[in-house]
Amino acid sequence: xxxxxxxxxxxxxxxxxxxxxxxxxxxxxxxxxxxxxxxxxxxxxxxxxxxxxxxxxxxxxxxxxxxxxxxxxxxxxxxxxxxxxxxxxxxxxxxxxxxxxxxxxxxxxxxxxxxxxxxxxxxxxxxxxxxxxxxxxxxxxxxxxxxxxxxxxxxxxxxxxxxxxxxxxxxxxxxxxxxxxxxxxxxxxxxxxxxxxxxxxxxxxxxxxxxxxxxxxxxxxxxxxxxxxxxxxxxxxxxxxxxxxxxxxxxxxxxxxxxxxxxxxxxxxxxxxxxxxxxxxxxxxxxxxxxxxxxxxxxxxxxxxxxxxxxxxxxxxxxxxxxxxxxxxxxxxxxxxxxxxxxxxxxxxxxxxxxxxxxxxxxxxxxxxxxxxxxxxxxxxxxxxxxxxxxxxxxxxxxxxxxxxxxxxxxxxxxxxxxxxxxxxxxxxxxxxxxxxxxxxxxxxxxxxxxxxxxxx
Ligand code: SAH
Numbered sequence: 247x248x249x250x251x252x253x254x255x256x257x258x259x260x261x262x263x264x265x266x267x268x269x270x271x272x273x274x275x276x277x278x279x280x281x282x283x284x285x286x287x288x289x290x291x292x293x294x295x296x297x298x299x300x301x302x303x304x305x306x307x308x309x310x311x312x313x314x315x316x317x318x319x320x321x322x323x324x325x326x327x328x329x330x331x332x333x334x335x336x337x338x339x340x341x342x343x344x345x346x347x348x349x350x351x352x353x354x355x356x357x358x359x360x361x362x363x364x365x366x367x368x369x370x371x372x373x374x375x376x377x378x379x380x381x382x383x384x385x386x387x388x389x390x391x392x393x394x395x396x397x398x399x400x401x402x403x404x405x406x407x408x409x410x411x412x413x414x415x416x417x418x419x420x421x422x423x424x425x426x427x428x429x430x431x432x433x434x435x436x437x438x439x440x441x442x443x444x445x446x447x448x449x450x451x452x453x454x455x456x457x458x459x460x461x462x463x464x465x466x467x468x469x470x471x472x473x474x475x476x477x478x479x480x481x482x483x484x485x486x487x488x489x490x491x492x493x494x495x496x497x498x499x500x501x502x503x504x505x506x507x508x509x510x511x512x513x514x515x516x517x518x519x520x521x522x523x524x525x526x527x528x529x530x531x532x533x534x535x536x537x538x539x540x541x542x543x544x545x546x547x548x549x550x551x552x553x554x555x556x557x558x559x560x561x562x563x564x565x566x567x568x569x570x571x572x573x574x575x576x577x578x579x580x581x582x583x584x585x586x587x588x589x590x591x592x593x594x595x596x597x598x599x600x601x602x603x604x605x606x607x608x609x610x611x612x613x614x615x616x617x618x619x620x621x622x623x624x625x626x627x628x629x630x631x632x633x634x635x636x637x638x639x640x641x642x643x644x645x646x647x648x649x650x651x652x653x654x655x656x657x658x659x660x661x662x663x664x665x666x667x668x669x670x671x672x673x674x675x676x677x678x679x680x681x682x683x684x685x686x687x688x689x690x691x692x693x694x695x696x697x698x699x700x701x702x703x
Pocket of ligand 1: 536537538566567568569570571572573587588589590593614615616617633634635
């Protein structure tokens with residue numbers, strides 16, 4: 247990449263996920279990792295009609311909105327984008343980003359959206375220590391450097407910064423992180439290196455029920471080191487924590503990709519799940535099942551889904567991409583029957599057991615790929631809730647959804663650009679946008695959840 251052309255400018259606005267917009271005489275540039283109001287210098291990376299890209303060289307002066315003392319790892323750690331501004335500012339920026347994205351799509355489809363469809367952003371009840379799950383990586387800060395445990399360094403995928411002051415993780419997670427790192431250092435264990443395929447330690451997965459206080463800890467390593475010493479577990483159990491460890495696990499993963507692959511999980515202590523209470527319902531969550539990472543925020547999100555569904559009683563509701571069945575359960579009193587579809591078998595199994603435990607008997611959970619089963623399901627639902635992963639729905643799944651011909655569709659999306667892409671197909675199929683709202687499930691980070699209600703006359 248040639249880095250010779252440098253420009254200077256002030257960031258005027260934001261484009262999802264965290265790209266500052268800088269207007270210059272040559273046109274508009276988008277520059278990642280910048281905030282509105284900052285004066286910056288940047289390298290010209292790409293010049294294209296309508297979209298020029300810049301790479302940040304230096305923040306020359308901060309934004310007038312930057313009034314908070316951020317976490318000491320800010321700008322090194324790749325985890326957060328909005329540490330230096332108040333929660334209200336972040337919420338306002340995210341509201342504007344989602345509003346602009348939806349409006350850009352709606353403007354291409356005149357008459358397909360109700361007036362005033364966008365209801366703004368609902369903040370997270372907590373903006374500090376809210377995360378119920380952290381997936382820390384082992385690594386180092388430079389090649390051959392000391393062992394680190396924490397988050398990937400922003401823009402440098404191989405480096406890991408130890409995050410001993412993380413503001414968004416639950417405080418117990420940081421206590422555990424430090425203890426596991428100290429233990430690993432005392433044993434001279436090394437991090438798995440994805441280039442040489444040598445080393446032992448890969449990830450430390452910690453999940454905690456914010457309501458129950460139950461903590462599930464899983465150390466992920468390669469198979470090279472064999473079983474973990476007995477005193478690893480004893481060391482963890484002797485720590486002073488606000489919550490309590492309900493399970494200690496050791497997962498073996500020799501796969502080359504960075505994702506946690508569960509080749510074998512050994513239970514070292516307790517049980518292999520933790521529990522959490524959401525809107526009065528109890529959920530048992532297994533180590534690899536999806537569960538919203540902000541428990542109080544999830545309640546706000548699910549309340550919004552319920553509000554969009556209205557109080558009308560339906561015969562049949564589908565919950566597609568249902569995870570451990572949270573939405574299906576929360577909607578179960580609105581229908582004679584609910585069908586949940588989830589591809590991860592472990593999650594679908596847990597969903598069944600959770601519903602039973604909560605005394606709900608009108609939900610069928612199917613463990614399958616939505617794209618494969620959706621058009622083959624025998625009955626026609628009046629309402630379908632979809633909550634796909636970041637990439638949105640596959641064309642096949644979306645086609646199947648449209649063939650169901652439900653009166654109403656509630657689309658829950660953790661990536662508004664995917665929602666906007668899929669929304670075009672909904673408009674083309676005759677659905678109109680009735681209501682939409684953003685929910686800030688991921689304070690301080692670039693993440694944002696969007697809920698949208700579509701209906702067909
Ligand atoms: N609605 C749930 C889960 C949403 S996350 C909740 O609020 O907790 C998306 C879920 O979709 C994950 O559980 C993931 O395992 C599942 N998933 C991903 N691709 C899928 C597919 N093709 N078919 C079915 N489920 C899928």
